[in-house]
Amino acid sequence: MRHRLKDVAERAGVSVKTVSNVVNGYVHVRPDTRARVEEAIAELNYRPNLSARHLRKGRTGVIALAVPELDIPYFAELARYVVTAAADFGWTVLIDQTGGGREQERVVASGITDHLIDGLIFSPLALTAEDLAGLDGTPMVLLGERVDHGPADRVVIDNVGAAREITGHLIGLGRRRIAAIGSQRTDEGASARLRLAGYGDALRAAGLDYDEALVAPASAWHRADGAAAMRGLLTSGVRPDAVFCFNDTLALGALRALHEAGLRVPEDVAVVGFDDIEDGRFSIPTLSTVAPDKAQIARLAVELLANRLDGDRAAPARELSAPYRLELRESTQTP
């Protein structure tokens, strides 16, 4: 009793050809006939050809990866790994760019258009645990620390530890006036808070003062924001001898601002980023950075989602941690 074009035609009292014309949007259908056919489509819940295998479970075979911004290369690179990992499960991955706004993130969390997708791998910026509590539950794996207290499975990296290590690397070079670029208000994102905490830890461990004047906020993390923040630090008179940028695009902007100011990297100011995007392997100078294991993040997220889809959806949420390493390049090492 799965409905076909024929069923719609019978219900609407028209020919199969007419239904086909309406479904395919041809204009030469009388408005009242079109209305009758559309009514019959809605009543029978007619949908063309969803693949039988997924349909048996009421599924589409499609999952979504929702990220704030694809033009932050970290997310574009992560997307490639998620597509690869999901192919092992026969899933098509569609990518939703939320813009990081809370309302758009709520729409995504509710299954995009009411259960169009089977599941979701989600890197939220603005969403809260309360937003998720009200939803009827598109199976979801969260990336990062924005939403905690376990409303859903989650993959994280040790942001505090990674930030502490990369700051420690700068201290190990003998730098003492280490700036940070990318701090944010708590409602803007969790990564900034954790990376700032790791930065502070490293300074304290080395007996260095935490100086507010060396910490530059950036509510977005694009190159332009990094360049502007670096220019601000240079004109403020704080005279940094190193800078930890909370992502690589900020760092690439900072490199540009230092170049324009006639300062040498790393001789005058050493620079580090976070993410290990491809850009930093070709920039002049190349960029030292924290390299999260993106392939592993993607694999863990896909596996958690698969387990959730085929297993007990009411089971307690799980949290898995992916590794990272430091990639040390020209921006902190004189040849």
Place this chain on the structure above:
Amino acid sequence: MRHRLKDVAERAGVSVKTVSNVVNGYVHVRPDTRARVEEAIAELNYRPNLSARHLRKGRTGVIALAVPELDIPYFAELARYVVTAAADFGWTVLIDQTGGGREQERVVASGITDHLIDGLIFSPLALTAEDLAGLDGTPMVLLGERVDHGPADRVVIDNVGAAREITGHLIGLGRRRIAAIGSQRTDEGASARLRLAGYGDALRAAGLDYDEALVAPASAWHRADGAAAMRGLLTSGVRPDAVFCFNDTLALGALRALHEAGLRVPEDVAVVGFDDIEDGRFSIPTLSTVAPDKAQIARLAVELLANRLDGDRAAPARELSAPYRLELRESTQTP
């Protein structure tokens, strides 16, 4: 007669709660009960809550943007513009990364999972007009020149003219040994062929020889490919005084290879790219490039798709052209 949980429960001879448990994947359902419920779901073509407005037309309210690679920043930037333009039509845009393979591109062109999406904006690399001819027609707008002879609406820019102009800019600087990086076999992509044609036109117009030895192939257009091609040109002994890279990521790789070889840009070798990605506004030196009007490309594509969805799907395909301009920066201009 749109089916609800209750209808599935009646057909399967179980409680609504049991159907809900199956749909939500809870494990504490007996296998034979689960099988009966799944059978009933399939028979009734039960799908939860597709939005009524779209359903009336048999639609999902979702379109896809299919691109070869999101980590080519041009496509990530274009995606942002498409999301913005589509919002005016109330569409959610999901992004499919095809990898540029013909089989994956065929899957996308057939509507991803059988009409999951209402329509498609598609930048193919490998797809042919014959591939499209066999499909039952997910409404589609093509971007670029890969598929011509009008099987679908299309948005293009004048690649030949743009390549001629940017090469002419290099000739105007007095450069005479102008290399090209990014040529491809005809089955690898159409942009390479058109940009190479424009490059050749400009040389001929200036009375310069077209020298095969100055043309470096690159089957992928990432930074690493540009760096490798540039190194090849430098060691081959052809001694270029300028290079036209067929996209910006190739050019950023070439800048890196020139830096490593101790050559100055633009004094020793002037460099231009194509795409105007954000990276080139912050690189050292900043990159001269062709800037296609990405916002306009996105807007035209979305409007063509809207017209096709609501209009006559059998009407002849339309082709629209978006403008471009040259952005001249440090890589061709001594301060």
